[in-house]
Amino acid sequence: MNIEDFIIPAPEIKTENWQLGHFIKREIIENSIVLLFVSDFRGAKGSGESQDFRRVRKQLYKLSHLQLETTVCDLGDLISGKTIEDTHYVLQEFLSLCHYKNAVPVIIGGSNDLAFSLFSALNFHQKNISYTQINSKIELGNVADTLSEKNFLTKILSSKNLSVENYHHLAYQKHLNPLESVDLIKDVDFDIIRLAEMMNVTEKAEPFFRKADLVTVNCDAIESFAESFSIHPQVNGLNRREICAYMQEIGLGENLRSVGIFNFNFDAENVLNHQLLAQMIWYLILGIDLQNSHPKERFYETFHVLVKDENYTFKRDTFKNLWYFGSDDKIENCLPCSHLDYEAAKKENLTQRLLNFLNK
Structure with missing residues (x-):
């Protein structure tokens, strides 16, 4: 299968020579950061129709490059499959290509169930995965149902073929979750952190990113302002400064292999929403680059x-x-x-x- 047949190349966007867009590559390069935008929201009862990612790219490309040592690649937009299962299959093929080249794939867009593909693809290359999710809800739907954002976590945690060493659930909100879901996560000794414990400072939550192999961010966990930031907007959530600080902490993770940012509302007209998503990606890139520059020998x-x-x-x-x-x-x-x-x-x-x- 030729992965290029399923991807629309990223558009050329005019930038200045000090901006990130001036340095972005268009192919998977070893030890790089690889961005891929995804339109498939069918796992959240949305559509698989092509989304307009140009507004986010414009905001991202014009941010400073800061002489980053890590190469950043923008592969383009993944074409949704005829079914959501087709999308998951092609996405996993793309992710596997990145892992073979020791590149860190960053999947932007699509519904939260795509986290299942990120986990499955990484599971093919390594076992005992440490997974951290930022999500205001703990979704533990019926494993027998079709894969969706409601049950992807159940499918990961219950599968005999997927190897979970640790699972950390961050930014859940008490009033949005049944007590049974919270208790179940605690009963199996997985870590669960409330939104209130993550506000203002990152110190308490940072340890859950430090050794994570996979991190996914559900934009529903970020507070909406002006208009809906996510496809399931919430008035409460991590604010703009907090989520950017956490994105850098994610990038600083010592074992980070894959990242997903899901449920963003690409239909938003307010430029501030696209600007925030772009800066979230930028802080993630900065964190990864800083981690790559740190000395390997520690005291x-x-x-x-x-x-x-x-x-x-x-x-x-x-x-x-x-x-x-x-x-x-x-x-x-x-x-x-x-x-x-x-x-x-x-x-x-x-x-x-x-x-x-x-x-x-």
Whole structure:
């Protein structure tokens, strides 16, 4: 199958020589960031008709290149298949090509169920995937139903063929979710973080991006302003500054292999919506580039905390000032945590997440 037969090339957009668009490539290059725009919203009961991505591209292309060392590619727009299953199939083929070249694919647009394809394609190349999702809702629909945004997560978590090591659900809103869904995620020891815990600062949620292989962002988790930002708009959600800060944190993830940004409202007339999406992508690119420039060899300070006569070990990355919990000599066997977790431990309060890690 020739993937080029299913993609409309990105249009040429006039830019100045200091802007990102001046440097963007049009093919998959090894160790690059590859953008692909997708129009298929049938998983959210929308249509598969071609969307107008030019407004977002204009806003993205005119942002500063900042002498990024990581190559950015814009492959174009994926043509929707006759069925949504066809779209998922072609998308997985594209994602697999990126993984073979050690490129990070960034899928922009389409409905949230496309996260299933991102997970499936990555699962072909590696096992024990750590998946972090930003989504105001916890959708756990019937696994027997046709794949949609309502049940894609159930299909991922219940499949014998998909290997989930960790799942983190961020920015859920209590008033939008049945208590049973929240309890189920907690019962299986997956991490779940409320929107209120993510506002103003990124420190508490950052550990859930640090080792993530796959991150997807449902635009429904971002507050709408002026007009609908997403296809299921919410008055409450992460604000403009917060989501850009989190996009950079996503890019800074040490194991990041794939990213999806779904449910954006491309029909929005207000330029600010397209500007925000463009800047979200830009901060993601910046984060990935910064992570690629960081030294591979790290040094750690060790801290011991006594809690009820038990000794617990925390470690701090001296270069990035990031914290870990655990005494293992191999840092990959320690749990990413925050400085807040360390401060709480000094007050003899180990968080439930740290306790769960000790019991594994």
